[in-house]
Amino acid sequence: MSIEITGVSKRFGDFVALEDVSVSIPTGQLTALLGPSGGGKSTLLRIIAGLEYADTGTVGIEGLDATALPARKRGVGFVFQHYAAFKHLSVRRNVAFGLEIRKRPKDEVRRRVDELLALVHLEQFADRLPSQLSGGQRQRMALARALAVEPKVLLLDEPFGALDAKVRKELREWLRRLHDEVHVTTVFVTHDQEEALEVADEIVVINEGRVEQIGTPDQLYDEPANDFVMRFLGPVTQLGDQLVRPHDVALAPGADDPDAVAGRVARVVRVGFEVRVEVSTGEQVVLATMTRTEFLRLGLDVGATVSVRVVPGAPVVAAGPGSSSVRPGLEVRAG
Template identity: 60%
Template sequence: MSAAPTPADAPTPADIDPDLARTVTTAAGGEPQTIVVEQLDKHYGDYHALRSIDLVIPDGSLTALLGPSGSGKSTLLRTIAGLETPDGGVVRIGGEDVTYVPPQRRGIGFVFQHYAAFKHMTVRDNVGFGPSIRNYPKDEINRRVDELLEIVGLAGYQERYPAQLSGGQRQRMALARALAVQPRVLLLDEPFGALDAKVRADLRRWLRELQATTGVTTVLVTHDQEEALDVADHIAVMNEGRIEQFGGPIEVYEQPVSEFVMSFLGDTAVVGGELVRPHDLQLTKEQVPGSIEVIVDRVVHLGFEVRVEAHDPEGRLIGAQLTRDEAGALAPEVGERLYVRAESGPRTSTSA
């Protein structure tokens, strides 16, 4: 488990100087870069990891590749980075065909979940490594490192070693290192996945503000639905090597195009042959139009909400989410007969 959060684990958006951030991180081309993927295919033996993927990631945006394990999201990111060679299709960055261009020539910054820092180097030397091997002038490297460490909230940590940092601090050092070479695009492969929940929440808020301030085109791989909905301008929901839906967070949550998207982006219940969200269900003592009978199995108090678990006449489990006030007025009891119906919100037909 990572170290307990310290004040430096949770920089606030107000700490980011927008002018400084744009100056330090602007790519050599001076403009954010659009990423275009066309008919991308990738096989590993008989396994079809990517199936004719088409995707346009707008310049200056933060786009999340969201999906379960095996959906192809990390393979897609690694192919954009040049760490995987596709079996078919094209990758373009800023209008340039980079399909077979080596990673080091694509102008990308890459941050992994388990960041491999140079343990024998200080924070300063880790962040300045990229510019140093590109033969930047020493004065420019020192200036850039100092500015980046200020942006990521690690000013004063220059002479520490990675082992002396918490997990959150190490990942922010990793982001500073990725930005030090002024990448055209920033690729993040579950960068906060190994951190504690509180630190993850703090860092993703900070990342959202940092990306919006710098304008660097950013692609984030995650399996965490809340993370994607929280930080992304656009979400590509992936399943079995395909993109099931691409759109803004509100669109993919409120207007899912398939049963998979609906189920993956949150809890669901089957009522009347449709998938609905638990918080869009109404429970009543008396039958009302459109409602079905259920028997209460369990009432779970979760502080700010109450979950009522029940089953319908066919034995299917249904979970309804109530506010404390709603639960107080209804006063559901185990074994009680109630009636449930979907009031509003997204729904989709189920194959079950």
């Protein structure tokens, strides 16, 4: 089902949680709502779900006005960060729950639950209690339970938020594959830019109740609409009066290039396969990141004179008043 959010605003008392938000989500798309904490992502998700109502604006689902429709009539499935399973019921019974309360025939329930457990790779855990699962397995059970009633829209609020980095990464790859199999229109909330960039077809960047930009991961990364999106999607460094991404800063030995800024290598930090080179231009410290191979090819060392420039075509944002340059040893990373 497609979702059409038009001019939605929401206040809590005097506090404006959402202001004039419009987002159009086509059928079958995997969409991330991305932004810093408190920006309004969950509020928007809850308005789509019907757990919260907009003060103004409309929510359309599959071309019909659902603005005033209660949650149970919207055909949506949810998964929240701290998922509450029925502790005394097995994994199988937890997944079957929605089908049982809808009084579906027993064999149909069994068949459907078997399919779902296979889909989320929990077949061998069917008879365990939720307390006997790992965090990642429990989140997969939550997704199977949400999918059991064949929702037309799946809404996930930081579904992997409470898990450690490695499990999160596995689960997001798995979510992408699952989505490619079942094609249900899915909206998930995250404050993790990597998660959104890796998983989503389209990303809606939300900050302070407003939409900053909507686009594919490539569009957001390569053509950020503004300084906020540029900074939120990855580290930035400042060269002259521009903000640029450190991996788009090119260095060359010597100071012969008249179109480049001359500087001196101030510090070199190796992090795995990446090398971070801090170059002092006299006025600023500019951060350049590159592969180890590239670094060795350049033959640079601390104290070396270098020419610094931005690779042609790289996204660049003017550093406004109040924007700070990257200080030695520091990366500016929002979130």
